[in-house]
Amino acid sequence: MQWLPHITVATIVEDNGRFLMVEEHKAGRNVLNQPAGHLDPDETLIEAAVRETLEETGWDVEPTSVIGIYLYTAPSNGVTYQRVCFSAKAVKHHPDYQLDDGIVGAKWLTRDELLAQRDNWRSELIIRxxxxxxxxNRFGLELIRPSL
Known part of the structure; x- marks a missing residue:
């Protein structure tokens, strides 16, 4: 069996103690996640974070730092994901933006509100x-090097 990790990005967007979260329909139920998704061919990690946040929430964001790089193996399917998590500031909301398939909508939730919905998390990476x-934890965006 060939092992192929999946490269993903996620974005932490905070406003007065509330975090921009995505409610999505996955495996027959609604789950919560940060705006997140896979790196597409020919895009940088930063571009992927901006794109995924817009596609899943309707928000334009400006990445400000790297929070961390996480390795996670999903217990549901055994797939390993390398997640690069960014912090970003919200720039502009597009309320009529057509969100990705499977996205129920965006929510602004406090950490306590998230903890109360732990059974609905897509993964433990949310709270981490x-x-x-x-x-x-803040690392400069210069940590991310584009390909040559």
């Missing part, structure tokens, strides 16, 4: 990324 953000 938020807690790293709240702990002040």
């Amino acid at each position: 990324c938020i807690d790293d953000y709240l702990a002040g």
